[in-house]
Amino acid sequence: MTGEGSVVTLTLLVKIRGFSRVIIIKAPRLRCRRVGCPLLSIDGRLSAPALRDRDADMSAVLSSSIAASRVARSTPRRRSLPRASSGSDVDAHPKMDKKARNGESDFGSILNWRDLGSTPGTRVAPGRVFRTATPGRSSEEDAATILGLGVARLLDLRSVDEFEPSPGVLQSRFQLRSFTRPADAAHPSTGAASTSAAIAAFRASIIDDVDAGRAVRYHSPLLDYDRYYRSIYDRMEGLERVKAAVYTVQAKLYDDTNQRRLFVGKVNAGGLTLLNEVMVDGSGPEIAAALCVLSASTPDGATAFYCKAGKDRTGLVAALALHCCGASDDAIVTDYARSQGSGKAALGGGKVEGDGTAIDYSRFHGAPEAVMRDTLSYIRRGYGSVEGYLDRVGFDADARRTLARALCE
Numbered sequence: 001m002t003g004e005g006s007v008v009t010l011t012l013l014v015k016i017r018g019f020s021r022v023i024i025i026k027a028p029r030l031r032c033r034r035v036g037c038p039l040l041s042i043d044g045r046l047s048a049p050a051l052r053d054r055d056a057d058m059s060a061v062l063s064s065s066i067a068a069s070r071v072a073r074s075t076p077r078r079r080s081l082p083r084a085s086s087g088s089d090v091d092a093h094p095k096m097d098k099k100a101r102n103g104e105s106d107f108g109s110i111l112n113w114r115d116l117g118s119t120p121g122t123r124v125a126p127g128r129v130f131r132t133a134t135p136g137r138s139s140e141e142d143a144a145t146i147l148g149l150g151v152a153r154l155l156d157l158r159s160v161d162e163f164e165p166s167p168g169v170l171q172s173r174f175q176l177r178s179f180t181r182p183a184d185a186a187h188p189s190t191g192a193a194s195t196s197a198a199i200a201a202f203r204a205s206i207i208d209d210v211d212a213g214r215a216v217r218y219h220s221p222l223l224d225y226d227r228y229y230r231s232i233y234d235r236m237e238g239l240e241r242v243k244a245a246v247y248t249v250q251a252k253l254y255d256d257t258n259q260r261r262l263f264v265g266k267v268n269a270g271g272l273t274l275l276n277e278v279m280v281d282g283s284g285p286e287i288a289a290a291l292c293v294l295s296a297s298t299p300d301g302a303t304a305f306y307c308k309a310g311k312d313r314t315g316l317v318a319a320l321a322l323h324c325c326g327a328s329d330d331a332i333v334t335d336y337a338r339s340q341g342s343g344k345a346a347l348g349g350g351k352v353e354g355d356g357t358a359i360d361y362s363r364f365h366g367a368p369e370a371v372m373r374d375t376l377s378y379i380r381r382g383y384g385s386v387e388g389y390l391d392r393v394g395f396d397a398d399a400r401r402t403l404a405r406a407l408c409e
Helices: 029-035 048-053 058-072 140-148 191-212 225-234 238-253 257-282 284-294 313-324 329-337 343-347 369-383 386-393 397-408
Strands: 002-004 007-016 019-028 129-133 151-156 175-178 216-219 302-307
Touching: 129 313, 151 284, 191 216, 191 284, 216 284, 225 257, 238 257, 257 284, 257 313, 257 369, 284 302, 284 313, 284 386, 284 397, 302 313, 313 329, 313 369, 313 386, 313 397, 329 369, 369 386, 386 397
Parallel strands: 129 302, 151 216, 151 302, 175 216
Antiparallel strands: 002 007, 007 019
């Protein structure tokens, strides 16, 4: 990196499919000094020579820049993804009619509550597992009703930054235990063994909690925003990849408009289908951990699991659990589509007009049958079968049999 006067010139040497390319970026010196160059130092661990030594491709550039944004920006604009807010969406719950809550409960403070065993064509025993939108602001009355249903544990699939400012009436009655994937989960040599060990340790902690009679809120976040963006980047090719890397560096130096327009455009275009594909490919350990929690369900100790709207992350875990219990694709799709009325109330927002840098939340409101059918097809195309996928993420045949017994017998 060189500089004269008020301009800094950054030269990147990258490789794409074996071809070397030199990219030159010019940026104002003042802002480069203030923000820092993400390619030269990422938390003191990654340097430009290190990138060259590792023959880094553009995904390393993107990953580095995303990591740097946590340090460089106090309010990173890139986090405008489908996610929770602490605004008035929960306050609107009492105004929702029963149809929007699927008619499964009369809860005034909780959306989309239903028994997983209530969908026709499933073998799940009634009262064993419940799926719902976040109960983070449940009323005293609704919390008492849920506990009266025998709910002994919660499974929270949201990200930490989606948590309510305080756990609320229901969640506060459960101690929090989080699943954390190992730091080397993606390492080609050690990642699989480390991840298997982490899942095994988490499963052991669940068994210990059950034996001790502890009421626990387990946390296994399915949607990681860094993985979301990396997955979108991995789907890019050629010149679009180069643009993505250049825009990401540009965003760290002085302006993130181009980066946001490119990536948010991909998010909006992909909608719910892309969201599910990203979770399938990128959140395998968290999915396995979530299924381990459901495996602890008993006739006397039910599990309630949820995300923000109880629709997509919850729907994916529900789909895999139902498959393990022998449900047909039609039954799985029917269960997912029953959440049709909950998305808009929980997520808020509508179609956004503007410069293309904002999420169009209207694309994430529904629960179309086609989305779940496409997701099941995507799993089979990429992993051979649903069982093949579950084997891949660390939830093997023995674990699947344990889950089926817990939910169905």
